[in-house]
Amino acid sequence: MLQAQDEVYISGFGCITPIGSNAEECLSSLRSGKSGIRRPVLFQSKYASLYLFGEVSLSNEELLSQLDVAGMKGLTRTDLLAFKAFKEAVESAGLSPEEISSPDTAFVSASTVGGMCLTDQLYKDSNLLTNDSEYLDSYSCSAHANRIVERYQIKGPVDVINTACSSSANALMHGARLIRSGRAKRAIVGGVDSLSKYTVNGFNSLQILSSDRCKPFDSERDGLNLGEGAAYLVLERADELKGKKASAQLVGYGNSNDAYHTSSMSDEAVGILRAIGEAASMAGLSGKEIGYINAHGTGTENNDSVEAEAFRRFFDPVPPFSSTKSYIGHTLGAAGGIEAIISIMALGHGELYPNLNFSRAIQPQGLHPITEFRKAELEYVMSNSYGFSGNCTSLIFKKA
Amino acid sequence: MYLIDMLAISPQESWNGKAYLNNIRIVSGNKLMAIEPDYGDIIKPSQLRRMGKALRMGIGCGAELMKRNEELDGIIIGTSEGGLEGCISFLNQIVDYDEGTLTPTNFIQGTPNLVAGHLALISGNSGYNITHVNGGLSFENALTDALMLFAEGKAERLLVGNVEEISDYNFNIGYLAGLYKGEDSLSSGLIGSATPGTLAGEGSAMFVFGRSKQPDSLRLVDVACISYPTKEELSKLICRTLEGKGVSSSDIDAVIAGYSGDSRSDFWYDDITNELFPGASVYTYKNLVGEYPSSSAFALKLGFDLLRGDSVPAEIVKKETGRPLRNVLIYNHYRAKQHSLILISGDFSPEKDSSP
Numbered sequence: 001m002l003q004a005q006d007e008v009y010i011s012g013f014g015c016i017t018p019i020g021s022n023a024e025e026c027l028s029s030l031r032s033g034k035s036g037i038r039r040p041v042l043f044q045s046k047y048a049s050l051y052l053f054g055e056v057s058l059s060n061e062e063l064l065s066q067l068d069v070a071g072m073k074g075l076t077r078t079d080l081l082a083f084k085a086f087k088e089a090v091e092s093a094g095l096s097p098e099e100i101s102s103p104d105t106a107f108v109s110a111s112t113v114g115g116m117c118l119t120d121q122l123y124k125d126s127n128l129l130t131n132d133s134e135y136l137d138s139y140s141c142s143a144h145a146n147r148i149v150e151r152y153q154i155k156g157p158v159d160v161i162n163t164a165c166s167s168s169a170n171a172l173m174h175g176a177r178l179i180r181s182g183r184a185k186r187a188i189v190g191g192v193d194s195l196s197k198y199t200v201n202g203f204n205s206l207q208i209l210s211s212d213r214c215k216p217f218d219s220e221r222d223g224l225n226l227g228e229g230a231a232y233l234v235l236e237r238a239d240e241l242k243g244k245k246a247s248a249q250l251v252g253y254g255n256s257n258d259a260y261h262t263s264s265m266s267d268e269a270v271g272i273l274r275a276i277g278e279a280a281s282m283a284g285l286s287g288k289e290i291g292y293i294n295a296h297g298t299g300t301e302n303n304d305s306v307e308a309e310a311f312r313r314f315f316d317p318v319p320p321f322s323s324t325k326s327y328i329g330h331t332l333g334a335a336g337g338i339e340a341i342i343s344i345m346a347l348g349h350g351e352l353y354p355n356l357n358f359s360r361a362i363q364p365q366g367l368h369p370i371t372e373f374r375k376a377e378l379e380y381v382m383s384n385s386y387g388f389s390g391n392c393t394s395l396i397f398k399k400a
Numbered sequence: 401m402y403l404i405d406m407l408a409i410s411p412q413e414s415w416n417g418k419a420y421l422n423n424i425r426i427v428s429g430n431k432l433m434a435i436e437p438d439y440g441d442i443i444k445p446s447q448l449r450r451m452g453k454a455l456r457m458g459i460g461c462g463a464e465l466m467k468r469n470e471e472l473d474g475i476i477i478g479t480s481e482g483g484l485e486g487c488i489s490f491l492n493q494i495v496d497y498d499e500g501t502l503t504p505t506n507f508i509q510g511t512p513n514l515v516a517g518h519l520a521l522i523s524g525n526s527g528y529n530i531t532h533v534n535g536g537l538s539f540e541n542a543l544t545d546a547l548m549l550f551a552e553g554k555a556e557r558l559l560v561g562n563v564e565e566i567s568d569y570n571f572n573i574g575y576l577a578g579l580y581k582g583e584d585s586l587s588s589g590l591i592g593s594a595t596p597g598t599l600a601g602e603g604s605a606m607f608v609f610g611r612s613k614q615p616d617s618l619r620l621v622d623v624a625c626i627s628y629p630t631k632e633e634l635s636k637l638i639c640r641t642l643e644g645k646g647v648s649s650s651d652i653d654a655v656i657a658g659y660s661g662d663s664r665s666d667f668w669y670d671d672i673t674n675e676l677f678p679g680a681s682v683y684t685y686k687n688l689v690g691e692y693p694s695s696s697a698f699a700l701k702l703g704f705d706l707l708r709g710d711s712v713p714a715e716i717v718k719k720e721t722g723r724p725l726r727n728v729l730i731y732n733h734y735r736a737k738q739h740s741l742i743l744i745s746g747d748f749s750p751e752k753d754s755s756p
């Protein structure tokens with residue numbers, strides 16, 4: 001069990017997703033069952049008319065007008081989404097500019113697409129077809145984090161993680177560990193990804209995109225919807241809260257590798273079970289105390305059946321669960337952060353958000369996600385994230 | 401944490417132990433390409449054919465170390481870019497074929513976490529697995545992660561390493577951004593060069609670290625990083641980091657500094673070594689392997705080799721004081737934006753600080 005000085009609280013958060021450009025808007029969409037999956041308006045790709053996506057409704061110009069990034073050149077959509085969520089997070093936690101740039105404040109971000117959202121510009125730059133491009137420092141997975149570090153003068157530990165679709169769940173875990181190790185007193189953690197031709201063509205080549213709205217945990221599911229967004233949370237050590245109201249406590253995490261296949265999970269759910277088990281044991285829980293699971297639930301054939309199998313093996317009975325990717329799509333490197341925020345909102349408000357588009361359970365597990373919004377007394381919730389190359393992470397939050 | 405084993409693939413003949421120190425290769429042009437070993441015993445030919453260079457180097461080092469060191473509790477990789485050759489192939493196909501039907505191999509190979517994931521896969525290791533991609537601090541972030549895991553008591557032995565490759569993708573973009581020298585260069589003349597830009601490099605260095613003391617007592621003491629610092633802020637960080645480990649700046653016998661031959665940013669190394677470590681020897685390493693975001697992994701391999709008592713090759717000496725080596729500080733920056741310190745020691749005396 002955790003000692004008091006090791007307690008890590010969430011003192012604020014911010015996000016931008018296909019169902020809202022801040023946390024409050026996202027909450028209201030979740031409560032009213034309003035999905036953000038649709039034909040994209042802004043995203044340019046041959047596949048834009050073939051598949052459905054979770055697109056953030058604000059254009060780059062609209063995002064820019066809401067941000068204080070004057071003078072910064074070469075900003076990509078990934079950077080803009082990250083800035084938007086970061087700003088909301090530090091404001092909601094009431095961090096002063098001095099606190100943000102204190103050597104005691106860590107920043108741990110995550111991204112898988114980075115600036116590759118500018119696929120055509122990147123093609124030109126990397127094939128030497130341009131001169132004086134403003135985007136030469138914009139493409140890396142870490143580019144957005146460098147921008148934020150520069151703009152907010154972050155002097156503490158900085159890290160960027162890429163474990164594919166579990167990236168920002170690992171960013172939360174890493175931030176909490178930096179605090180517990182004494183390397184930081186607070187950490188701003190999360191991740192970002194934007195829609196890109198790169199990922200759309202990649203997932204298309206793997207044949208796991210759905211032309212319909214994704215149906216997580218449904219026996220007729222036929223793939224995922226790619227989404228975009230950003231989410232950041234502020235983690236603070238108990239004694240740094242100084243009277244601030246925290247929304248939850250991060251009490252458990254587990255990281256594991258399924259060690260089975262590059263782009264699919266093992267039938268025995270080795271990695272998923274180990275991540276869930278380690279998170280539960282760290283939090284001192286057996287599984288019965290978990291009141292809700294925000295599942296990874298991408299809507300692909302492989303993920304949902306393996307995740308359901310892991311639930312059946314670990315939990316007795318299986319707690320209420322849902323995949324909120326049915327609202328947002330799969331936001332890759334941002335998913336863990338966005339879903340952590342949704343888990344914390346569920347805890348804080350004592351409510352469960354339904355899994356949309358579900359009708360029939362996957363067999364033989366026969367597990368039914370929650371399909372209607374409802375109130376619930378919650379003490380602990382779990383959030384799961386899994387990525388290509390076998391990366392599995394589970395987080396457990398406790399009501400503050 | 402303590403060194404158990406290490407391996408490096410680099411532009412030097414570093415695969416077989418320390419022999420490279422007696423036979424430094426000199427390269428002309430602005431790319432220092434890594435010399436790859438025969439992977440025959442390490443990677444199955446059917447897999448090898450489909451791997452890009454980053455993957456081959458990372459899996460080559462990692463898989464060989466995992467063969468020699470069983471029972472590892474996790475795999476931690478630092479790489480700024482991962483397998484770029486696969487990434488740009490896929491990118492070019494998207495544009496050249498106007499988003500036609502593509503095969504997933506290059507897409508999968510372009511994901512930076514593939515090295516850590518593939519190492520887990522081939523060894524059946526379901527333990528802790530992560531990839532840090534924070535540009536010039538990626539490898540330092542991986543080391544910090546390992547230090548924390550040991551301190552948490554969650555691991556006894558870990559594989560930690562880096563990988564970076566020169567591809568058309570990053571070389572061209574870096575070239576346009578002014579990172580590399582435009583004129584013909586020899587790697588032997590890199591240090592002290594009066595022109596802007598550096599030489600591109602690549603490689604993989606991997607380490608098995610243990611939580612408890614090993615027979616030869618080579619220890620990685622601590623790691624610290626800072627982004628966009630002033631010189632004052634950097635000096636403060638160096639002093640705080642050393643103090644935290646009970647080491648004074650005069651205890652540092654040598655600094656391995658990341659001199660890259662870039663006339664715009666090498667002054668950082670001059671300033672720090674002259675002002676904070678006037679009594680220490682100063683060694684360089686980028687004239688051996690070139691510049692790349694996780695190059696400090698090679699510096700660490702070099703540092704451990706020197707601590708083991710090998711003679712210091714003249715090619716890497718910027719300043720020699722003749723002091724025997726016990727405490728070595730690696731100071732590197734990437735494009736003067738991300739600065740890092742790695743403190744290592746071959747401390748044979750009783751532990752001052754017994755934390756891992």
